[in-house]
Amino acid sequence: MWVVIGVLFISVIFLTYKTSSLTGNAVVASSGKIDTTGWTENEIMNYEMHGTIPARIGDSDASSSGGMVGGC
Numbered sequence: 001m002w003v004v005i006g007v008l009f010i011s012v013i014f015l016t017y018k019t020s021s022l023t024g025n026a027v028v029a030s031s032g033k034i035d036t037t038g039w040t041e042n043e044i045m046n047y048e049m050h051g052t053i054p055a056r057i058g059d060s061d062a063s064s065s066g067g068m069v070g071g072c
Helices: 002-020 041-050 060-064
Strands: none
């Protein structure tokens, strides 16, 4: 049981670190908000309404989760 708790704890720490260190052209490091400069109005609407990030942004983390911001 303690092994499972330890593995879960290490997983949470790793995922927290990975999330906090996101960089790339989709995230503005100073504010933590998505930089929508250069996006079309349709892409901005899709992001605001559905949480989808355009595939052309090239963020490897977004493509691995289907481009969904909330996972919904």
